[in-house]
Amino acid sequence: MTSHDDHHPDGEQHDEEQHEGEQHGELPQGQSREPGQDQGEEVRWEGLSTLSVWASTVVVALFMVPAAIVGTVVLFVVDVSNLWALLPLPATLAFIALMTYLDLLRLRATRYRVTPERMEMRSGIIAKAYRSIPRERVRSVDVAAPIYVRIFGLCSVTVGTGESAGAGGTDQLQLLYVTAGQGERLRRELLRRAAPATGSPDGGEGTGEEEAEDDGTELVRLNPRWFAYAPATTATFGVGLGVIAALVGLNAQTGGHGWQWISEQAGLPSAQEMSSFVMGRLLVVLPVTLLGLLLSGVVVLVATAVETWWDYRLLREQDGTVRLRRGLLTSVSLSVEGRRLNGVVLHEPFVLRSVGGASIRAVATGLSAGDAQKTEAKSRLSPAMPVRRARELGAALMREPDSALDVPLARHPKAALRRRFTRAALGSVAVLALAGVLAWAQQLATESWWNVLQETEAEFMPVPLISPSAEAAPGWGWIAVALLGVVVAFWYAVGSYRGLAHGLHPRYLVVRKGMAVRDTVTLERSSVIGWRVTRSPFQRRLGLADVSATTASGEGLYTAQDVGLGQGLAWADEAVPELLAPFLVRDQGSSEPERPSALP
Amino acid sequence: MNTDAPRLRPPNHRVDRRAVWWWTTRSLAVTVVLTVVPVVPALIWEPVRPWFLIAAGILGGVGLLITVAMPQWRFRVHRWEITDTAVYTSSGWLWQEWRVAPMSRIQTVDTARGPLQRVFGLSSVTVTTASAAGPIEISGLDHTLATEVADQLTDSTEAIPGDAT
Numbered sequence: 001m002t003s004h005d006d007h008h009p010d011g012e013q014h015d016e017e018q019h020e021g022e023q024h025g026e027l028p029q030g031q032s033r034e035p036g037q038d039q040g041e042e043v044r045w046e047g048l049s050t051l052s053v054w055a056s057t058v059v060v061a062l063f064m065v066p067a068a069i070v071g072t073v074v075l076f077v078v079d080v081s082n083l084w085a086l087l088p089l090p091a092t093l094a095f096i097a098l099m100t101y102l103d104l105l106r107l108r109a110t111r112y113r114v115t116p117e118r119m120e121m122r123s124g125i126i127a128k129a130y131r132s133i134p135r136e137r138v139r140s141v142d143v144a145a146p147i148y149v150r151i152f153g154l155c156s157v158t159v160g161t162g163e164s165a166g167a168g169g170t171d172q173l174q175l176l177y178v179t180a181g182q183g184e185r186l187r188r189e190l191l192r193r194a195a196p197a198t199g200s201p202d203g204g205e206g207t208g209e210e211e212a213e214d215d216g217t218e219l220v221r222l223n224p225r226w227f228a229y230a231p232a233t234t235a236t237f238g239v240g241l242g243v244i245a246a247l248v249g250l251n252a253q254t255g256g257h258g259w260q261w262i263s264e265q266a267g268l269p270s271a272q273e274m275s276s277f278v279m280g281r282l283l284v285v286l287p288v289t290l291l292g293l294l295l296s297g298v299v300v301l302v303a304t305a306v307e308t309w310w311d312y313r314l315l316r317e318q319d320g321t322v323r324l325r326r327g328l329l330t331s332v333s334l335s336v337e338g339r340r341l342n343g344v345v346l347h348e349p350f351v352l353r354s355v356g357g358a359s360i361r362a363v364a365t366g367l368s369a370g371d372a373q374k375t376e377a378k379s380r381l382s383p384a385m386p387v388r389r390a391r392e393l394g395a396a397l398m399r400e401p402d403s404a405l406d407v408p409l410a411r412h413p414k415a416a417l418r419r420r421f422t423r424a425a426l427g428s429v430a431v432l433a434l435a436g437v438l439a440w441a442q443q444l445a446t447e448s449w450w451n452v453l454q455e456t457e458a459e460f461m462p463v464p465l466i467s468p469s470a471e472a473a474p475g476w477g478w479i480a481v482a483l484l485g486v487v488v489a490f491w492y493a494v495g496s497y498r499g500l501a502h503g504l505h506p507r508y509l510v511v512r513k514g515m516a517v518r519d520t521v522t523l524e525r526s527s528v529i530g531w532r533v534t535r536s537p538f539q540r541r542l543g544l545a546d547v548s549a550t551t552a553s554g555e556g557l558y559t560a561q562d563v564g565l566g567q568g569l570a571w572a573d574e575a576v577p578e579l580l581a582p583f584l585v586r587d588q589g590s591s592e593p594e595r596p597s598a599l600p
Numbered sequence: 601m602n603t604d605a606p607r608l609r610p611p612n613h614r615v616d617r618r619a620v621w622w623w624t625t626r627s628l629a630v631t632v633v634l635t636v637v638p639v640v641p642a643l644i645w646e647p648v649r650p651w652f653l654i655a656a657g658i659l660g661g662v663g664l665l666i667t668v669a670m671p672q673w674r675f676r677v678h679r680w681e682i683t684d685t686a687v688y689t690s691s692g693w694l695w696q697e698w699r700v701a702p703m704s705r706i707q708t709v710d711t712a713r714g715p716l717q718r719v720f721g722l723s724s725v726t727v728t729t730a731s732a733a734g735p736i737e738i739s740g741l742d743h744t745l746a747t748e749v750a751d752q753l754t755d756s757t758e759a760i761p762g763d764a765t
Contacts, residue, residue, distance in 0.1 A: 365730075529705035529729050530736075533608065533698040540696075548733070550701075556732025566605020573606060579702055583681075583688050584606040 045111040045122075052177040053103045055152045061096055068092040112175060114189055119159060121173055133173055137161045138190050139340045139365050142378070143183045147329040155183040159190060191321045191337050216317035219396045220382065220389075222309060222326075229357040229384035230305035233349060234516075236297035243296055275468060309383040314393070322362075322397065324381055334378070340365045342527040342553040343508060344394045345379075346405055346520040348387070353518060358390040359383060360397070363523055363554035379554065394522070404508035404522040409501035410571075415542035416500055416562035420493035428486040435482030442470075442478070502560040502571055509549060509575040511560045521558050527551050528576045533568070547572050608698050611681035611688045618720045619678070619740025623671035626716060631663025680738045682749065684756070687727050689736055699736045704760045705729050709753040711746050725749050 068088040075085030110123040120132045138159055145155035154177040161172070178186070251258045278285050310328035317323055320338025325331070343363035352358065360382040382393055395403030453467040496515035503510040508522040530550040539545055539562065547568035548559040560568055573580045635656050642652035673693040681688045687706070690698045708728045717723060717739075723746035724739040741749065 529731055530699065530701035530733070532700075532733055534692075535696050537694050550729065550731035550733040552730035564605075566607065569606045569608065579686060580700055582683055582686070583608055583611070583700060585609045586606055 043113050043115045045113045046178075046182070048107050048110050048112075048175060049152075049154055049177055049179050049182075050104065050107055051152050051179070052149065052154055053100060053107055055149075055154075056103070057096060057100045059148075060099070064092050064096065065089070110175075114186065119173065119190065121175075131173060133159065133161055135190065139337055141187045141190050141335045143187050143333040143335075145180065145183075145327075145331045149177055150180075150331060153180050154178065155180050157183050157186050159186075187333060187335055191335055192319055216315040216323065219314040219316055219322075220312075220393050221314075222312035222383070223385070226383055226385045227302055227305050227309075229352060229355065229386075231298040231301045232352045232355045232357055232384065233301065234351055236301060236351075237290075237293050239297040239300045241293060244293075305383060312383060314381060316396075322381075336362060336364050340553075341397065342551065343521065343523040344381070344397050344405075345522075345554075346387075346390060346394055348518040348520075350516050350518075352384055353387075356387050357384045358387040359385065360390050360393050362397075363521065363551075363558075365527075365553045375555075398508065398522065400505070400507065402505075404505035404510055405520060407503045407505045407510055409503040409510060409512060410567070412497070412500040412502075412560075412562055413542075413544065413564040413567070415544055415564075417493070417497040419538065419542065419544070419562060420497050421490070424486075424489040424493040427489045431482045431485040431489075432479075435478040439476075439478040445471075500561060500563075502563060502568075504571065504575055509558075509571075511558055513559070513561050523549060523551060523553070523558050525575050527553055528579075531572050531576075531580055532557065533565075535565075545569075549575070608690075611679040611690055613680050614675070615678045615680065615738070615740040616722060616742045616745075617675075618722060618742075620671040620675050622717060622720045622722055622740060623674055624667060625719075627663070627667040627670055631660060631667055634663060635660040678740065680741075682753065687736060687753070689738055691737075691739075701727060701729050701736055703753075703756050706753065706757045709750050709757065711750045713743065723747070725753070727753065 068091070071088040072085050075082055075088075079085075105125055106123075109125045109128075110121070112119065112121040114120075114135070116135075118132050118134050119138065120130070123129050123131075138161060140160040142158040142160065143155050144158070149155065156177050157175040159173040175186075307328045307330075309326050311331070312326040313324075315323045315325075316338070317335075322336045322338060322341055324334040324336075341362055341364045345361040345363060346358055347361050348358045359380065361376075362379045362381050364379065381397070382390065385393075391403060391405050394405045398404055450467065450471050453470075457467045492515055496513075499512060499514045499518050501510075501512040505522070507525060509525055509528070510520065510522050512518065512520040528549045528551055532548040532550055534546045534548070535544070543565055544562045545565045545568050546559050546561050547563055548557050549572070550557055560571065563571070569580065569584060573584060638652040638656040638659065642649045642656065645652075670693055674691075677690055677692055677696055679690045684703070686700055686702050688698075688700050690696065706727055707730055710726045710728070711723050712726060713723045721743050722740050723743045724737055725741060725746050726735045726737050728735040738746075738749070
């Protein structure tokens with residue numbers, strides 16, 4: 001297939017009107033103009049699977065019919081002579097039938113086909129829509145099968161084009177739902193330009209899966225031991241706390257009666273007794289609570305990781321396409337065209353980093369999915385795994401003998417550290433001031449204040465603990481906590497300064513940043529489509545700048561933060577020769593010969 | 601630091617002088633609105649009147665200060681240049697930004713004029729690339745010049761094949 005560096009599909013002359021190939025719009029009814037039909041052979045239009053409609057009908061019926069029967073029975077029990085009681089069942093059935101009919105109409109109206117040049121989709125009953133994507137613009141194909149769809153042998157197919165989505169934000173074409181065989185065939189064909197669709201619309205059913213297993217080299221497959229990294233996040237306590245907060249919230253919604261009822265049934269001692277019991281044995285209760293929180297968090301996170309990453313495999317197919325498969329309940333298969341994978345991110349959140357784990361994400365065109373969060377979820381190419389393994393995977397994805405993740409990185413100037421110290425100092429002052437105010441308030445607080453606080457807390461907490469512990473806390477406790485905060489702030493400042501770095505590989509540029517989440521990004525130098533340099537007043541005073549490469553891939557902007565201005569510009573100039581050079585001057589007077597401006 | 605560390609030279613062309621008046625008017629309008637907002641409750645509600653008047657005073661004062669300083673500052677920073685190979689702009693005042701985009705990666709070129717720009721005979725040229733970093737905008741150009749620039753950019757980008765990603 002095409003070479004890796006080739007970014008311009010041969011034989012394709014695009015004029016400035018980039019969106020010319022893609023048409024959205026409404027066609028007058030009855031008139032079925034079909035652009036892209038220029039080939040002599042007619043490719044058949046295919047429909048979505050009607051099975052999904054019947055499936056949702058069955059599910060809805062399972063819920064609504066019993067409800068209707070119960071309604072009828074109840075009405076009869078209330079009043080035997082009431083003939084209205086016969087109504088719910090037929091009404092429900094009519095409703096379900098109508099919904100199914102409308103759904104079928106919608107489904108019938110949606111048709112798609114893949115011609116050698118383009119993928120086309122028609123949809124809509126009243127407002128007809130026609131959408132067409134040139135196949136050479138297809139960047140990724142995402143086949144997902146959530147469990148409730150998979151049991152019917154169906155899947156959804158999302159085709160990403162990598163257009164920077166304008167108004168409406170639809171750079172995607174989605175088919176809900178097609179049969180697994182159709183999905184697999186679409187996945188294979190859409191990214192294969194050399195060998196276009198052979199057009200056997202209903203072939204390939206069931207055969208696709210097995211064949212796909214061995215056409216390609218496996219980059220990595222799941223090692224169940226990696227699930228041990230799943231709970232290594234700051235969320236572990238948070239998840240447990242979330243469960244407790246949800247329970248407390250529920251109790252507050254019942255006006256506290258929920259807990260009252262439970263404690264009466266179980267014969268628990270009163271809230272005051274329990275509260276004082278706990279306060280008396282804080283040294284035992286506190287660690288046990290923390291352990292409980294930790295355990296519940298671990299269970300939830302491991303379960304999530306197993307659901308997401310079960311059966312995880314990453315393949316490189318013969319045509320260079322990178323294919324990701326994963327998922328227990330929702331099985332996901334994502335294919336990214338090889339030359340659209342412009343780099344990788346070594347993603348190391350703090351807790352994971354401290355236990356030697358990392359994960360790999362893609363920097364690719366055509367993976368955007370509406371909002372940043374979905375895009376981020378879609379670009380994940382690996383679960384948390386040992387950092388050494390993640391680096392190997394990154395290197396394999398970049399297809400370079402010496403990985404861009406291993407190039408020596410340059411540190412940023414000490415002034416960047418000074419900026420972070422300034423921020424830490426400001427934060428510290430705020431925290432100390434807050435602590436001072438709280439300690440002062442505690443001094444002032446009278447018995448009646450505490451009573452009010454406790455009553456408020458008792459409103460929604462079954463066992464009030466917060467206000468008693470606040471009352472019992474010594475005045476210097478606030479200051480101690482604040483001092484701890486100050487230490488953490490400065491430690492964080494040093495850590496985030498150490499995280500800052502940038503470097504160059506023969507084919508990639510590398511930037512690293514972050515303390516809470518450290519991301520090392522490699523970006524193909526040929527995919528840089530511009531530079532952005534920003535400087536705040538503070539950065540100008542310290543001789544720093546944020547130098548960002550703009551690209552069509554991934555987040556679209558990758559920044560070397562707080563880099564020395566000269567250092568950053570030299571790096572950018574070297575990374576993409578000739579782009580920045582005409583606009584740079586060297587201080588030693590040997591300024592570049594200025595190019596003549598094209599405009600007067 | 602290295603003595604031969606590179607610096608960015610300012611782009612060749614300034615924006616139109618009338619842009620100063622455009623920025624002044626815009627800033628003044630925002631200042632007036634923000635000052636009037638706390639004055640309304642001050643007129644209606646007696647007890648809090650001094651507080652709201654103080655807020656209005658601060659907002660108005662800061663707004664006027666910005667209105668006086670910002671346009672001149674912006675005029676010194678805002679510059680643009682188009683070479684055969686790239687578009688180069690600088691903008692901002694306190695926070696400043698320099699942008700470079702190669703001609704070969706430009707997707708669309710638009711001109712736009714808001715109602716206020718039209719009053720001063722100005723236009724903006726917006727140059728879009730495939731990046732999510734947002735378009736490059738040259739604002740405050742003379743209307744005829746903006747049209748020329750856009751036409752020239754369109755011609756140059758048309759000459760270059762590829763899908764600009």
